[in-house]
Amino acid sequence: MLEIKDQLKKVEEAFSRQSPLYDAYEEDHVILQWMRSQVRAHALEVVKPGDHILELNAGTGIDAVFFARMGCRVHATDISDGMLAQLRGKVNSYNLHDRLTIQKCSLTELEAVEPGGYDYIFSNFGGLNCVQDLTLVTKQMPRLLKSRGFLTLVMMPPFCPWELALVFRGHFKTAVRRLRRRGVLSHIERVHFMSYYFSPRQTLKALGAGFRKVKLQGLASLSPPPYMENFPKRYPRLFRVLTAFDQRLSGIPPFNRWADHFILTVQYQPST
Ligand SMILES: C[S@@+](CC[C@H](N)C(=O)[O-])C[C@H]1O[C@@H](n2cnc3c(N)ncnc32)[C@H](O)[C@@H]1O
Incomplete structure (x- = not known):
């Protein structure tokens, strides 16, 4: 297991190396585009123009710019210098200085x-x-949150049906990798760091009693995860059918928690 400081260093390096390619990769990626559209639709049920938003792990700021351009004030944070440099470029080119601020800061x-x-x-x-x-x-x-403010977390849970199905193709280790409690060694651009998988229940427990669950939605439960990027090109009709099923079923157990990611929105309701 990597120590916290070492992990942060590795994560910073991995995502900084990835940062110049990050947006272009998504522009040509049907699954990621569909996933982001689902996250946005979910977020827009609680976000309105004029809101003051704190974005964590904002990356190149694809969402930060989206929220700022719809009239929100956004403070975007991330640990990766490379990612933040991309975001700074967007603040300049869209002239968002009055609405979008940036801070290098770890989630921890x-x-x-x-x-x-x-x-x-x-x-x-x-x-x-x-x-x-x-x-x-x-x-x-x-x-950080106002009383009655909202928080949306988009995270990878331990149960991903497409990954578990790899058991039937003999890839047992990959199929169950998310279930490892002590984390999994991941890599981006040849830099290795640890990933940890949390269920919605573990996430709600970490948030504690002051947070009320507003909505829990699965993301890519029946439809394939983003690393199967060629699937929509090879099977466009099947991809449309599977995402249509996902959209209908994403709020219902187990589809709201067994998926590539889940989207959890909670409201802060302090007791006093
Ligand atoms: C997959 S990218 C997602 C970026 C962005 N949220 C998006 O939707 O495109 C994950 C991001 O998390 C950031 N990250 C990972 N660990 C972090 C940490 N401990 N503190 C702050 N940012 C972190 C990475 O630098 C990277 O930008």
Whole structure:
């Protein structure tokens, strides 16, 4: 297991190496585009223009720019210098300086973020899966969120049907890798770091009693996970059918928790 400092260094390096290619990769990736559209539709049930948003693990800021351009004020954080450099470029080219601020900050060191009375906190596409102890992140939420503010976390759970199905093709180790409690060694651009998988239940437990579940949705439960990027090109009709089923069933157990990712929105309701 990598120590926290070493893990952060590796994660920073991996995503910085990936950052110049990140947006272009998604532009040509039907599954990722569909997944992001689902996350946006989910988020827009609680986000409105004028909201003050804190984005965690914002990456190149695809969502930060989206929210800023719809009239929100966004404070975007990430640990990767490369990712943040891409985002800075977008702030300049879209002239979003009055609405989008950037801070280099780890998910595990959010005490460095000024308490902004945020209406909404958002973490998309598995940044939280790079953290072993979720409570390091969740303990900061009451300090940062407004009372009755919302938080949406998009994370990878331990049960992914497409991955478990690999058992039938003899890939036992890959099929059950997410179930390893002590994490899994992942790699991006030849840099290795640990990934950890959490169920919605574990995530709600880490958040604690002050948070009420608003909505839980599975993402890519029946449809294939993003690393099967050629699937929509080879089987376009089947992909459309599977995503249509996913859209219908994503709110119902087990499809809301057995998926490539889940989207969980909670509301902060302090008792006093
Ligand atoms: C898959 S990318 C997702 C980026 C963005 N949210 C999106 O939707 O495109 C994961 C991001 O999490 C960030 N990340 C991973 N661990 C982090 C940590 N401990 N603190 C802050 N950011 C982290 C990475 O730098 C990377 O930008």
